[in-house]
Amino acid sequence: METLKNALDFSDFPRLDLTLAASVAVFLLVFPFFSHSSFAMSTLIQFLIFSLYGMGWNTIGGYGGQVDLGKAQYLGIGAYTTSVMLLRWDTPFWISMPIGILFSVTWSFIIGYPLFKLKGHYFAIATIATSLVLKDLFEVWELVGGSRGIEILAGKYQTPDFVHLIFKGDDYYYYVILIFFFIGILFMNAFRKSRLGFQLRSIKDNEDIARSLGINVHWAKIKTYAVATAFVSAVGSFHACYVKNIEPEDTMSLDISILIALMAMLGGAGSLWGPIIGAAVLVPLKSYLKEWLGAQAGMVGIDLIIYGAIIMIISAAEPRGIWGMVEKARRRKRN
């Protein structure tokens, strides 16, 4: 009950933020009723998917300050669980998604226990290593299709199928992921005010002091890692139903892991709106650059050069992200 109240209570934000957030929410709700291109629709779905990944990363990476660059492995576990169960046993999405979360969280506990004995760079690179090991494993595992991946055949389902989450139009997918998105925001709002959230922030500020206050640092990190994992895995399951064709290279590569961390950092790690702002900037940027430059002959690679240059400029010039800039401006105004 207390948690629910926390989740719905946004009163500690300035009124301007809340007005903006509410208008964005209204825009997202009514968007499909206006005429739009299918490119805009798929970009918006990608935006919602990646802001959810970013929110998950933000728990451990933003509030906890642990640079996790291996989130794609949980995306893969979620996506593969859903698509394998759908193909073999016709399992409804709403059953396979929790099972995927269960697998992911179990795996996160197994590797989280040793991982969190490491710190800083050592931790970051070790998360990459675990993710790449799992990807290599999936590439030779015949049950999940090896490196060719796995394809969900939508033809045999009567669309719209809300049980298996198989639809023809993007509008249905849009509303499903939008509901996920709102639940995600409410959850994060409760999380940041929860006991674990406060523990994490004190760990980020100074781990030794946190320990001397009686916080079980290791266990708090593992628990938060599991929360982040559950987020990513659930959305990974949705991703499988949405794209219907998953390969290890698309779902579990290092680029995806980095992209997830990048969204949160660009928007502002450790704030509620940060990952959403980051995804709102990066996802359209990336797909627009690809659409505009990637298709032109003789221009292959240019879109990613621009994209990489933007990453370089941001991380050198404003490492605290867009939200950090906003807060700095506000502090200056107050003084």
Next chain:
Amino acid sequence: MEILTGSISAGLLIGMVFALVALGLTIIFGVMDIVNFAHGEFLMLGMYTALLTAQATGFDPLLTIPFAGLVGFMLGVICYLGFVKYLIRGPMVAQLLGTFGLMLVLRNLALFLFGSEDRTIHEGLLVGQSFDLGMGVIVPATKLAAAVLSVVLFTAVWLLINRTRIGKALMATALNAQGARYMGIPTERMNAFAWGIGGATVTMAGALLVNFWSVTPYVGLLFTMIAFAIVALGGFGSIPGAFFAGLIVGLITELPGIWDFIAEMTGFAWMVDVPMTSFKYTWVYLAYFLIMLIRPRGLFGWKH
């Protein structure tokens, strides 16, 4: 038995080149505590430099090594002065992602300039020749030359750092940057020098590899991960550690051959069916993970 000796010799030879690949990463990490994701991309550019100069001038790729080293030195210094200098003021996550951005730019620049097709050297002084030492040990001349030259270059850098004035200044910066600054060492220039040396060694390693390793713009990531594993195993910042760890990682990449040997010796049928060659590099990642857990300082590490 022949499989075993063949695998071990191949592993040791490639391990010497891997040690040179990781040398630059460990110097940069030792001096300024930053992990460079673009390290493998430097190697990729070194490979292209050697390949294209060799094709343009008609020299053997091994003769292009000094030029590749020069290009790498410039690249490292430019990256430091133009980018990394500003990056190190920020938090760690920004440093990691910033060098990742550098990696994306370099990789796609290569894709844009050179195209995505595999390129290999077909002719040269040593290409196609090999020595048969008996016991199943067949050493291709290109790999032998690469290994020997790697050890020579590695020793040269080790001497540069341990025996010269500038090397000692570099070491002082690594141990205590503030103290070094008080002693009148221009630490900023030392950082740039570390990046230059790091870039030069890794591009020269690329020039050595190009004789027997095909080049694509995507070849870098694998070497970045191998270099990370070597540096972790040897200890972040340790130069002798990088050498021995390079040999060990070289042997790890030859595990499929050793596995075949064990399967043959023990006669277990199930062992033959395991697709070990698909996991060639998985063992490197796994080794990194295990080393970090058992001994986070690495074999010779002095920084933690």
